[in-house]
Amino acid sequence: MTGTAPSREAAAAARLTRIGMRITLVSLAALAVVYVLAIWRTPTEAAQGFAQKIFYLHVPAAWCALLIFSVVGIVSALYLWLKDARLDHFAAAAAETGVAFSAVMLTSGPLWGKPVWGAWWQWDARLTLTLFLFFLYVGYLSLRSALHDPAERARFSAVVAILGLVLVPFVHLSVYLFRTIHPLPVVLKPSAPSLPGSMLEVLLLSLGVHMLLGLGFVLARYGIARAEAARLEVSDG
Amino acid sequence: MGDVIRAALIVAGKDLRAELRSRTALVSALVFAALILVVFSFSRDPARLAPADLAPSALWITFAFAAMTALNRAFSVEREHAALDALLLAPVPREAIYLGKLLGNLAFVFAVEAVTLPLFAIFFNARIVGVLGGLVLTSALATIGFVAVGTVFSAMTVRTRFAELMLPVLLLPFMVPPLIGAVQVTARLLAERPLSEVAGWLRLLAVYDLIFVTICLLVFPSVVDE
Numbered sequence: 425m426t427g428t429a430p431s432r433e434a435a436a437a438a439r440l441t442r443i444g445m446r447i448t449l450v451s452l453a454a455l456a457v458v459y460v461l462a463i464w465r466t467p468t469e470a471a472q473g474f475a476q477k478i479f480y481l482h483v484p485a486a487w488c489a490l491l492i493f494s495v496v497g498i499v500s501a502l503y504l505w506l507k508d509a510r511l512d513h514f515a516a517a518a519a520e521t522g523v524a525f526s527a528v529m530l531t532s533g534p535l536w537g538k539p540v541w542g543a544w545w546q547w548d549a550r551l552t553l554t555l556f557l558f559f560l561y562v563g564y565l566s567l568r569s570a571l572h573d574p575a576e577r578a579r580f581s582a583v584v585a586i587l588g589l590v591l592v593p594f595v596h597l598s599v600y601l602f603r604t605i606h607p608l609p610v611v612l613k614p615s616a617p618s619l620p621g622s623m624l625e626v627l628l629l630s631l632g633v634h635m636l637l638g639l640g641f642v643l644a645r646y647g648i649a650r651a652e653a654a655r656l657e658v659s660d661g
Numbered sequence: 662m663g664d665v666i667r668a669a670l671i672v673a674g675k676d677l678r679a680e681l682r683s684r685t686a687l688v689s690a691l692v693f694a695a696l697i698l699v700v701f702s703f704s705r706d707p708a709r710l711a712p713a714d715l716a717p718s719a720l721w722i723t724f725a726f727a728a729m730t731a732l733n734r735a736f737s738v739e740r741e742h743a744a745l746d747a748l749l750l751a752p753v754p755r756e757a758i759y760l761g762k763l764l765g766n767l768a769f770v771f772a773v774e775a776v777t778l779p780l781f782a783i784f785f786n787a788r789i790v791g792v793l794g795g796l797v798l799t800s801a802l803a804t805i806g807f808v809a810v811g812t813v814f815s816a817m818t819v820r821t822r823f824a825e826l827m828l829p830v831l832l833l834p835f836m837v838p839p840l841i842g843a844v845q846v847t848a849r850l851l852a853e854r855p856l857s858e859v860a861g862w863l864r865l866l867a868v869y870d871l872i873f874v875t876i877c878l879l880v881f882p883s884v885v886d887e
Contacts, residue, residue, distance in 0.1 A: 504883050559830075559834050563827075563831045566827065567827060570822050571820065571821055580884065583883055590872060598837065598865065601861070
């Protein structure tokens, strides 16, 4: 029984990685379609011009990053409660994906900001919040890489993720009180979305594609983490 | 509850006694804080920027870095000769150990801040006497918040290879809300605005302290228990 458990675990991990890779490939193809639709099938925004097209990439990436970081916090809290190593692998996989999405958000934002605001960066509430979230999770990942014992790494990184989840509203509130010039929400707001139909359609499609891409990344990375854990278990005896 | 507080005070007392016997860390932290203030005074163009414009941020960046040095050593002293293992063997709740370390760190950081504040008033020509009460309240509220989180992180980062680097990387994002609030309040107080104008910020700082001290108490056992 003990001899076969790691190999069965390795097989399950490989299957997860394969599924994740397939989802990633499909969503990358779909992302190309989104680009085409965004460039040619949506109207050009009157005031912002062509730069506004980055919205179809920037906003879904931002939503996905925030969603994924919340998942990391919740899964980490579950880890401290249930102490199941798989939850830790999942949190790590999700954190890496979240950092990737926030890197997309933080690079696409300035590309839009330069023509529209006239500056690459503004110390605006949302920019500051997401920049600090990015730093927080880069710190989370570097803490993970600086620890060797898997159980210790899992406990410590779970603590950072939980504290990070609690930090978000405070950073949001304090930087919001500081000042804000970021465009206000056009979709997620109490009244109906103030966005022309074709723009909203492409945005929602892009959001779906980004979420699928995120799922693919997380699953593939989670499979790899479990495979690594299974390999360590075999080599440690 | 009374037992937890008593045990926490014993842990904090042990740290402070160890500190006062050598005094090396405290003196170094004070010199470090004074040096940051001096460097800050030279980092502005005297023709364009009045000292008062830079004063609040200079004060708070000094406090933040001085706190970082204190936090970096909070658990590294426990690591030498496996003192932390002995501390964990003591028949007291983990929460008491956390509270004790927190109180010890706070005493250290408050001591550094208490000496830095008059120096700051001299270097930056700031009128602090009239607003001393407000400044002390703000300093206390902001410091408790990030030292609470820093105490937990310090217990974790001593186990890593690059502890002195890892702690600031993890802790600085958590210093953002307290520092933004503290700088805003300090700027208004130094401009002789009434305390009521900054009540919102003070409340935010107080809520931050309350929530993070509570959560840190809850997660600390996960950090030290194998």
